[in-house]
Structure formats: C-alpha cells, structure tokens
Amino acid sequence: MNIAVFSVTENGRQLSLRVAEALSAEHRVSRYCFHKHTDDNSAVFWNMGSMVGRLFERSDAFIFVCACGIAVRAAAPYLGSKPDDPAIIVMDDCGRFVIPVLSGHIGGANNLAETIAEALGSTAVITTSDDEAGGFSLERFAAANDLIIYNERAAKELTSAVRGDDKIGFFSSYRHGGMPEEFTEFSVCRTGICIDKDASQKPFDITVNLVPKNIVLGIRCKSGASRELIKETVSDIIGNIDIRRVREAAVLSGQDENKALTECFSELGIPLKTVTAQELEGASQQLSEPHSQCESIALMCSGGKLIISETGSEDISAAVCEAPVYIDFERQG
Known part of the structure; x- marks a missing residue:
C-alpha cells in the first residue's frame, strides 16, 4: 500500500x-x-x-x-x-x-x-457494525479474497438479508471453501452473491457481483516512452478488462527506474514489481513452451494462465495473465 x-x-x-x-x-x-x-x-x-x-x-x-x-x-x-x-x-x-x-x-x-x-x-x-456483530461481512469477505464489489445497492440489501437470518444464495466460477451455513448453492434464493469475471451475470433477483482482482501484467518499456503512451497502450491491450482487476504489473530489473513507467502505474494505483534476469531465466526454464519476455514475466508473477499474448509497440508492450483464484470464507480481511 x-x-x-x-x-x-x-x-x-x-x-x-x-x-x-x-x-x-x-x-x-x-x-x-x-x-x-x-x-x-x-x-x-x-x-x-x-x-x-x-x-x-x-x-x-x-x-x-x-x-x-x-x-x-x-x-x-x-x-x-x-x-x-x-x-x-x-x-x-x-x-x-x-x-x-x-x-x-x-x-x-x-x-x-x-x-x-x-x-x-x-x-x-x-x-463498523459487522465487526461488532461478529457475523458475515460482505466487505470483509471481499477484501480478504481480493474481490471487487460491483453493485452497492444490492450489497446493502444483502447485508440486511444476512441480519434478518435469510438464506443467501451463492454462485462461484472459482473453487471455494468454508462457506457458512447461512449460504446455499442449491436452493432458490431472492438474494445472493455471484463471483465471476463477468459482472453482468444475475443468477438471483438481487445479485451482488464480486469480480476477482487477479489480472497480472508483464511489461516491457523503453526509457523514451511517455507516461501518456504507457497508459494508452496498457488500456488498449487489456481492452474490456476492468483496470481495477489488475493486481500488479511486473517489469525486468532496471526498467523500474523509468520515471514515466513508475509514475503511470502509481497514478493507476497498480503496484509495479521488479523481476531480476536470473529469476526470469529460472522461471522460463520451467515453462513447457517458449514465451516472449512480457509473457514469461506475467506467467511467473501470476502463477496462472496467459490470456493476452504480448502486444504493443517497440517502445511499450505487455502481456496479460489471469492468476488462479480460491475463495475462502474463513480468510480474514
């Protein structure tokens, strides 16, 4: 932070x-x-x-x-x-x-x-009242599992339903565990939580959409690239992916000294991680097939799968990976 x-x-x-x-x-x-x-x-x-x-x-x-x-x-x-x-x-x-x-x-x-x-x-x-009550807190659950809450009005109604001892529906595209007894995956419920990268899904009449913050960028940037060009290129590459879903960006050691690059990601609120050449070489050897520098960096830092291959220009390029997600109700925020 x-x-x-x-x-x-x-x-x-x-x-x-x-x-x-x-x-x-x-x-x-x-x-x-x-x-x-x-x-x-x-x-x-x-x-x-x-x-x-x-x-x-x-x-x-x-x-x-x-x-x-x-x-x-x-x-x-x-x-x-x-x-x-x-x-x-x-x-x-x-x-x-x-x-x-x-x-x-x-x-x-x-x-x-x-x-x-x-x-x-x-x-x-x-x-905060949820801490005092000791019950399920949507905000605490989302923060602990690095999830973005997309609809506050529905979130307020869900909180009221929890306090009223209503059964809460649950749908997740990701593995999960520790679900408390007030939640159900198998009953018809008016109010519920949907965890998926698509925030438009509405499996319940009142649906709280939670989207994981699990996108990792591998970046290659020349010293001459401007802050505006970097921001524009990143926006073009990720396309329809919500920028809030980006957990971190990573660059090869030395490129993190690029002031325009560091200022750009600081403005975006995205942590910029540095990877050494030795770390990257070791990680690349573990991959089943050859990848570009940006792709290797993103794969190494995410531990997940490549969803956008390296693209961009000679000055700035990036690859996008999606890190694995496990939803744990018992994780404390």
Whole structure:
C-alpha cells in the first residue's frame, strides 16, 4: 500500500515517525508534516487539504495524526464511492487511540489500525457494525479474497438479508471453501452473491457481483516512452478488462527506474514489481513452451494462465495473465 501520514504538532511529528517505522516493512510510507514541526525525512505542507488533494489518487491510505475534524475536512472534497476511496485513519497526537474513519473493510483501514495499535501500544477503535456483530461481512469477505464489489445497492440489501437470518444464495466460477451455513448453492434464493469475471451475470433477483482482482501484467518499456503512451497502450491491450482487476504489473530489473513507467502505474494505483534476469531465466526454464519476455514475466508473477499474448509497440508492450483464484470464507480481511 502507498500510505501518506500527516501530522500537525510536534507530538504528532514524533508519532508519525513511529507509525512509519511500524509500517515501512510491508508498505510504502511517506510522511507529511506541517511546516512548523517537520524534519529531514518528511515533506512539508502549509495547507493540508491541498496536499491531500495532490496525493489522493495515488494513495491507498491516509493516516492523520490530528483532530478528527481536521482530517475529515481535508479528505471530504476528494471522496468518491465506497469501493474506490482510500483507507482513512485518525490518531490523537498522544498516540492513545487509532480510529479507522473510512474504508474499514474494503480499503483495509481496520486491519491497518490494529497493526498500528499493536506496534505502538495504542487502542484501535473499530466502529463498523459487522465487526461488532461478529457475523458475515460482505466487505470483509471481499477484501480478504481480493474481490471487487460491483453493485452497492444490492450489497446493502444483502447485508440486511444476512441480519434478518435469510438464506443467501451463492454462485462461484472459482473453487471455494468454508462457506457458512447461512449460504446455499442449491436452493432458490431472492438474494445472493455471484463471483465471476463477468459482472453482468444475475443468477438471483438481487445479485451482488464480486469480480476477482487477479489480472497480472508483464511489461516491457523503453526509457523514451511517455507516461501518456504507457497508459494508452496498457488500456488498449487489456481492452474490456476492468483496470481495477489488475493486481500488479511486473517489469525486468532496471526498467523500474523509468520515471514515466513508475509514475503511470502509481497514478493507476497498480503496484509495479521488479523481476531480476536470473529469476526470469529460472522461471522460463520451467515453462513447457517458449514465451516472449512480457509473457514469461506475467506467467511467473501470476502463477496462472496467459490470456493476452504480448502486444504493443517497440517502445511499450505487455502481456496479460489471469492468476488462479480460491475463495475462502474463513480468510480474514
């Protein structure tokens, strides 16, 4: 995750350092400090709202060490829809409480808050009702299995059906396990979940479509390619595949130093992975037939099947693979 940590006071600055240390092993953390209380390892801001706006599209999470009202006002103008908004967490500058304010399940704010609280000896204040009730949570289930929720209105009706002890229908094109007793694959149900790459399927009167985020791109890019050309080429290659389904893109070591490439995928919110020549050679030897560089990279990183062969231009080309999916109801988000 790309995480931006904002602080306003001196106590907040010191706490933001501890937060960054706690999260930097698994996430890319950047610190932003108010100009009166800053240090050499942070960026400076004068207006929090403006800085949040600049970072909003390329950040997966915001952690605000300040009053909750300040954080809400800074983020509010940029909020969109529930599936797309980043995780937002607020902490008091004494480090007593860590509060997920937005995107608790889908954006991972609840888990992130618990991680921070454990590292800092704070208390995570989880307020989402599904956590309190201890029952099935669609958002938690989708986040844990890397699934995209396509229809929020149906999702709300499904949540109501779960709370009303109604039987919930379930259809999946993928292997699955651990299904709780409130779900059924064999009865006629008014409300249900459909997991498939085609979000237009409606096996139930009220269908919540969940689509796996399991697309992996293998990329080859020359240093002269512009950010606009890279984005346009990727869009053309994946065609009708929803860009939100792309789990990661991967390039050969050295190409990740291409600024236009890294900026493009940062804007798209897609992690860019680096593969060494040695890793690629070893993986290529395991393939049953020869493949291009992009195809080999995509196959290696996905562990799945090639669905779009390498295509593009001399400057930028890509291949697309689909990683295998296993749906586990017991997996925790």
